[in-house]
Amino acid sequence: MAGGGKGSGRPAKKKSPTKGTGGNVRRGLEGRGATPPAHMRHWHKDKSRTERIEREEKGGRTSSSSSRTPVRTRRSEDAPEHIGGRNSVVEALRAGVPASTLYVALRIDNDDRVKESVRIAADRGIAMLEVGREKLDRLTDGAVHQGIALQVPAYDYAHPDDLVRIAQEAAEAPLIVALDGVTDPRNLGAIARSAAAFGAHGLLVPSRRSAGVTGGAWKTSAGTLASLTVARAANLTATLREYREAGLFVVGLDGESTTDIGEANLLDGPLVIVVGSEGKGLSRLVRESCDLVVRIPMGAAAESLNAGVAAGIALYEVARHRRP
Incomplete structure (x- = not known):
């Protein structure tokens, strides 16, 4: 006799639920165990987030919550x-x-x-x-x-010594404009236009906390930066000291000075004009590095001059002294 049964020596085959008994329904209602946490469910959006965090941590980031915040990268100075x-x-x-x-x-x-x-x-x-x-x-x-x-392309800055060399090759007394704390590229561009107009041999900018030759500077300079050399100094005070040792007269512009620029001497010789920021003026160390600090006389109605305007007036005064 085919199949199992009593006396056959084989266990009886369990019959499947018959139609109408509800067995299939009960089987579908049977529990499947505890619901796994979100990070273990492959279909859950938090799993991919967890895997991303683990990859970042393996890449050297810490597991603190601050490390999970996207880090904004600074624009490279070598970028166009x-x-x-x-x-x-x-x-x-x-x-x-x-x-x-x-x-x-x-x-x-x-x-x-x-x-x-x-x-x-x-x-x-x-x-x-x-x-x-x-x-x-x-x-x-x-x-x-x-x-x-x-x-x-990114600007190729010259060495501070190159500005003196340019003047020497032209058989002229060096005239250099140094910027201290000028952070607006538009001011740099405006100063470049004045420097070129009044015969300066180049600009000197610090490598930190200062405006550089950016798109905004190019735009404001109206192309002047293509013919005017800009040098960058790792340490502005040290570079000014080296200029002084080389025989250049360093004059700083600061509204708090009691000496008018028209009263300054030696403006027709080797010269460095230092322009401070519009808000703070010259920094203490730079001020101490100057041979002379002068101001541009103004009426009582004006509190201060824009750095670009101040540089233009100072350079005009220098050009007046140098005029034959």
């Missing part, structure tokens, strides 16, 4: 800069500013400035790309670009 705006771009190209790429917005309204920018870029072999306005917004950090931007 971007000049935005039709006037700024065409003036930079006219001045021969070193550039690698010209970005032009799709379906841009071509005026004379855009046409000239494209023509100069083509003549100089500068790459040209048509991009969306969102791309231009990102490249210029949200500044007004008018549908066009120019990428320039």
